[in-house]
Structure formats: structure tokens, C-alpha cells
Amino acid sequence: MTKKTQQRIEKLLKLLSDGKFHSGQSIAEKLGVSRTAVWKLIQKIESWQLTVYSIRGRGYQIPGGLELLDQQQLKLSLKNNELFNDVILHASIDSTSNFLAEEWKKSPGYGRVCIAEHQTSGRGRKGRSWVSPFAANLYFSIGVELPLGLSALGGLSLVVGMSICSTLNRFTNDRVKVKWPNDLMVDDHKLAGILVEASGETNDTSFLNIGVGINWDMQNFQGELIDQPWINLKQLLVKSASRQQILTEILCELDAALVDYLTNGFSHFSTKWQGYSAMYQRDVNIMLTNEVVSGKEVGIEANGALRVQTVDGIRLFHSGEVSLRKKMA
Ligand code: BTN
Numbered sequence: 001m002t003k004k005t006q007q008r009i010e011k012l013l014k015l016l017s018d019g020k021f022h023s024g025q026s027i028a029e030k031l032g033v034s035r036t037a038v039w040k041l042i043q044k045i046e047s048w049q050l051t052v053y054s055i056r057g058r059g060y061q062i063p064g065g066l067e068l069l070d071q072q073q074l075k076l077s078l079k080n081n082e083l084f085n086d087v088i089l090h091a092s093i094d095s096t097s098n099f100l101a102e103e104w105k106k107s108p109g110y111g112r113v114c115i116a117e118h119q120t121s122g123r124g125r126k127g128r129s130w131v132s133p134f135a136a137n138l139y140f141s142i143g144v145e146l147p148l149g150l151s152a153l154g155g156l157s158l159v160v161g162m163s164i165c166s167t168l169n170r171f172t173n174d175r176v177k178v179k180w181p182n183d184l185m186v187d188d189h190k191l192a193g194i195l196v197e198a199s200g201e202t203n204d205t206s207f208l209n210i211g212v213g214i215n216w217d218m219q220n221f222q223g224e225l226i227d228q229p230w231i232n233l234k235q236l237l238v239k240s241a242s243r244q245q246i247l248t249e250i251l252c253e254l255d256a257a258l259v260d261y262l263t264n265g266f267s268h269f270s271t272k273w274q275g276y277s278a279m280y281q282r283d284v285n286i287m288l289t290n291e292v293v294s295g296k297e298v299g300i301e302a303n304g305a306l307r308v309q310t311v312d313g314i315r316l317f318h319s320g321e322v323s324l325r326k327k328m329a
Helices: 003-016 024-031 035-046 071-077 096-106 150-172 243-264
Strands: 053-055 059-061 084-093 111-119 137-146 177-179 183-186 189-202 205-215 283-287 292-300 306-310 313-317 321-324
Touching (some): 003 035, 024 035, 071 243, 096 111, 096 137, 150 189
Parallel strands (some): 084 111
Antiparallel strands (some): 111 137, 137 205, 183 189, 306 313
């Protein structure tokens, strides 16, 4: 997509965000393009899983309107962050995590956030894809360089999950829990997923690319590809809040949590794990590459490893997928 098309789409989205009908002619005039070009732009945004009504004689409408994220406001709100305060907002991109990895190669060394309203190739863990319809959810990645070797990053991934969980709990009356290592769950339904990708050139510096997807108001038909029960944040709110407000609070709290981790280490986070864990004292299966281990989750180690009570005693896990073990009828 050319820069010009991008700018036109951004203008078009702002116009239609009021939820009212706009005639093809009036849009064409405001964008300085032909009516055929408007129709093509509409087709483009429809391909981002956005519903646009097109009614002869009335024009185009996005039913219910849109609450779009605002890059300038985000920049202002993040200006005092220590680790990342630069914000890039895209209407549509392949993946915010891919974007940051590429940016890092071009200009490494300073922290930034990439947010998208839509992703064409959103990525989940284990090579899964992440369904990313336009403005229905939150999709963002944070890139930071940390003075830590890759081996120190186990705890850090939990710090990310716990920090976002703590922000979301202020809006939901403590409904959100963390499923090790960093899925966010409500009543065994997935609310958010976190993809932590790290690379290190030396033993004492790592580039951390933290990708976060939070379900906000995802519709069922868009969720056909999702292979597990999921839930939306919007339906859990106990006070009114916009995506923008929640995202801002997540980004500020996460910046502070990472600084805290760098200054004080992981141990004081690990002592709080029980209060955060979705699986503490529950029967779980740990899916490893060639094995499934059953047991009861009994906490985490000071380095972030999961402690599981099995029939052979306590086992520690540094990686793997945790799932709830269903009771036999
Ligand atoms: C998971 O599998 O649970 C992790 C999902 C992470 C999805 C987010 S959406 C923003 C960022 N960009 C991506 O391509 N993936 C992450």
C-alpha cells in the first residue's frame, strides 16, 4: 500500500468513525479522489474484517461507528516512560512484532511501541496465527533492549504477564489471572496472549520483542479460527473505559514493572505469583515436545520455572504449554 493510499484510508476511517452515512460524492470530495477510488478504498477496509454498509442513495456507513486509537495522545501519555516512549500506530500491517524486529535491525538501541488496528499476518505462539480484525481488539508490540543475557529472561516473561494482568484487574474487579507463562485468562477463557521473542548478541544484552493481543469486542464469526474458549474485555469492564485508556495504562505500568525488575530482580514478583495464577493448586497437563506431564501446579521458582507436583515428586518446567486436566466423569 502506498503512503498516499494509507493517508486516504486514514481520512476515510476518521470520516466513517462517526457511525453516520456519508455519500460517495462527499467522501470523494473530502479525499480529493473519484467515486470509483472511494469504492476501492471501501473494499480495502472491508478486507480488514470491518463491516461497512453500502446503501444506494445514502452512501457508506460503519454501523455503530469506530473508536480509533490516537497516536499523538499516546505519545503524550508515554513521554515520561523510561524504557519505551516512541509510538508508531498503523491502520494495517502484517504483524506489529515483525515490524519491530525489522525496525530494530535498521536502528537498534532505543525502545518503541508499535500498535496496529489490523494485522494481516498476526502471529501467536508455536507458529499459530492471531486473528486480528480491524479495531475489534488491541494489537501491539514493545521493543526494548535490556542489560540482561538471554538466560535471565525466564522471569521477565512472567513480569510482563503479571503487569498487564494487574492493569486489567483495575478495570475488571480482579477477574483476570495469568496462565503460565503469560496467557491472560478469565474463568478459563483466554482474554489475551503474549508473545515474547528475545535475541541477544552478547551475554549481557538482549533485544526483547513483546507482542500483546487483547480481545476487546471480537465477534463470533471472526473467531472461527480460534481453537479455544475466549472472552472479550469490553464485557468485563466494571467502569467505563476506552481501548485508548486501557492501552495507555498498560504501557505505563509495564514500563515501570520492567524498570522494577531490572532494579530489584524477580524474587518479589515470584512471591506474588499465587495471587495471579489461573492454575495454582489445580490439576494440569504440561505439553512438552514429546511428552505430556500431569500434576498439580504448586508455584514458581525464583527464576520463573513452573513447579508441578507429579507422582514422581516436584518437577520444574522452563517451557511448555499448560492446560487444565479435565476430571473423568
Ligand atoms: C499467543 O499465542 O497467545 C500470543 C499471541 C500474541 C499476539 C500479538 S498481537 C500483536 C503482536 N503481533 C503479532 O503478530 N503477535 C502479537
